[in-house]
Structure formats: C-alpha cells, structure tokens
Amino acid sequence: MTCSQGGKSLGWDHDFGPAIDAQLMKVASLGPEDIPAYLANLDRSDPIAEVAANPQGREETLAFFTSITGSEDIAKAILDNALHYGVSPALAFALADEESRFDIHAQNANPASGSIDRGLFQLNSKAFPKVKLSEVWDPDTNARYGISHLAWFLENAGNEVTALAMYNAGRYSVDRGATPRKTLDYISRIQGRRDNILSLFTAKVGLRAGNLGTPLALATGAH
Numbered sequence: 624m625t626c627s628q629g630g631k632s633l634g635w636d637h638d639f640g641p642a643i644d645a646q647l648m649k650v651a652s653l654g655p656e657d658i659p660a661y662l663a664n665l666d667r668s669d670p671i672a673e674v675a676a677n678p679q680g681r682e683e684t685l686a687f688f689t690s691i692t693g694s695e696d697i698a699k700a701i702l703d704n705a706l707h708y709g710v711s712p713a714l715a716f717a718l719a720d721e722e723s724r725f726d727i728h729a730q731n732a733n734p735a736s737g738s739i740d741r742g743l744f745q746l747n748s749k750a751f752p753k754v755k756l757s758e759v760w761d762p763d764t765n766a767r768y769g770i771s772h773l774a775w776f777l778e779n780a781g782n783e784v785t786a787l788a789m790y791n792a793g794r795y796s797v798d799r800g801a802t803p804r805k806t807l808d809y810i811s812r813i814q815g816r817r818d819n820i821l822s823l824f825t826a827k828v829g830l831r832a833g834n835l836g837t838p839l840a841l842a843t844g845a846h
Contacts, residue, residue, distance in 0.1 A: 669711035671824055675702065683828050688716060691820070692725040697743065700762035701770070708774040713824070714783070715770050717816035718790070719743050721809065722769075727762050744769025750793075784810055 674680040688698035697719075705715035722745040723729035731740045738749040742765035746754055751768055758764045776786035776794070788797045792806045 669713050669821075670829060671712040671821070672706055674824075674829060675706065675712070680828075684712075684824075687824060687828050688712075691716065692719075694725070694762075697725055697727065697762045700766040701743070704763070704766040704770040708770050710770050710774050710777065711817070713817045713820040714813070715766075715773070716820055717813045718773065718787075719766070719769070720816055721813050727760055727765070741765075742769075744772075783814075787813055 671684060675684040685695065685698055685702060688702055689695045692698045692701070701715050701719055702712055704710075705712040719725055722740075723743050725743065727743055729740075729742065729745065731745065732738075733740065733747075736749065738747050740747050741756075741759045743762055744765055746759055746765060746768055750772075751759075754764075754768060773786060773790055776789045777783065780786040780789055780797075785797060787810045788802050788806050791809050792802055796802060
C-alpha cells in the first residue's frame with residue numbers, strides 16, 4: 624500500500640515501509656527470554672528532538688507546536704528551551720499546557736503561602752523572587768526558568784514522576800513524603816498529555832521524517 628498525505632505520495636510501498644517493517648519484525652521475533660532485557664533497555668529519549676535536529680524537521684516541528692499552542696512565539700520559546708536543557712519537548716509542552724493552557728498572562732494566587740504563580744510555567748513568586756514582572760510575562764524568559772527548573776529536578780530526582788511532583792508540590796514536601804493526592808493527579812494528567820502529544824506528532828510529522836524507526840519507537844521514544 625502506498626501512503627499519501629494531501630494527495631502527495633510519501634513513497635512507502637508497504638503498510639509502513641521496508642525499514643519500519645524490518646524493525647517491527649525484529650521486535651515481533653523476540654522470545655520470552657529476550658523481552659525483560661528489551662523493556663529494561665528501552666531508550667526513553669524524545670523522538671521530537673531527533674526530528675527537530677535538521678532544518679526541515681525543525682520547521683515542521685515548530686509548525687506542529689504552533690498549531691497546539693496557537694502562537695509561534697510560545698511554541699518556539701518552549702521548544703528551544705526544552706532542546707537547550709535536554710528536556711523532552713513533549714513533556715515540556717505537556718507541563719505548560721497543564722500549568723497555564725499556554726496563556727502567557729495566566730496568574731494564580733496561593734493564599735496559604737501568600738505566593739503567586741505566573742506565566743506559561745506558573746513561576747512561583749517565592750521560588751523565583753529575583754524574576755521581575757517585566758520578565759515573567761515574556762514567553763522565552765518564563766520558559767527558560769520553568770524548563771531549567773524542571774531539568775534540575777529531572778537530573779536530581781532520578782525519575783520523571785518525582786521530578787514532576789517536586790515541580791508541583793515543592794522539593795521539601797516530596798522529600799518528606801508529603802506529596803498530596805492532587806499532585807499525583809497532576810502528574811497523571813501531564814504524562815497523559817505527553818503521550819498524546821507524542822502520538823499526534825508521530826502521525827502528523829514523525830512518520831514523514833522517514834528514518835526514525837517504527838511507529839512504536841516513535842510513540843515510546845524507543846530506538
């Protein structure tokens with residue numbers, strides 16, 4: 624079967640294409656004794672970064688995220704900072720969606736602590752006391768602080784779940800084992816959005832790249 628998009632052939636002669644078919648066959652041929660090691664060694668890197676590494680792929684990636692955020696400036700700010708700090712772009716966009724719905728003017732007060740969360744990544748006024756109001760509403764500045772903050776948690780927490788918990792509830796609450804239920808729900812929503820972004824990206828952009836492996840690999844980050 625030859626696949627097409629907008630009337631233009633993508634040049635595949637089979638359901639997925641020779642390279643993809645071969646990789647699927649390789650995975651399908653794994654024996655029971657091979658599966659634990661295969662699952663343990665899956666590369667969880669974000670395939671979006673691989674697509675965005677070349678000019679054409681970056682242009683398509685930026686257009687994809689612009690369609691999601693409704694703003695090229697916001698899409699570029701999140702994508703560029705995610706790539707710079709080595710954070711999965713899908714995770715970064717999922718986090719910004721959860722925090723602000725991509726509204727650069729989003730603001731929420733925290734009566735219990737007397738602090739205010741502002742901007743794309745809801746920078747907390749107590750956690751970021753040196754960030755000026757003139758900076759916090761700037762998409763690139765807000766994304767830079769928010770994503771670098773997440774990157775630090777990812778590096779030091781050791782896993783994505785704990786890092787997201789710390790981003791939401793604070794490092795000390797998590798270290799004390801006092802993570803609230805609402806934070807667990809928050810993590811679940813972000814991870815669900817992250818997976819949806821990866822699936823949508825795979826369908827709309829990733830498969831056209833032609834060299835990223837199987838749809839399974841794209842959707843899971845495995846190579």
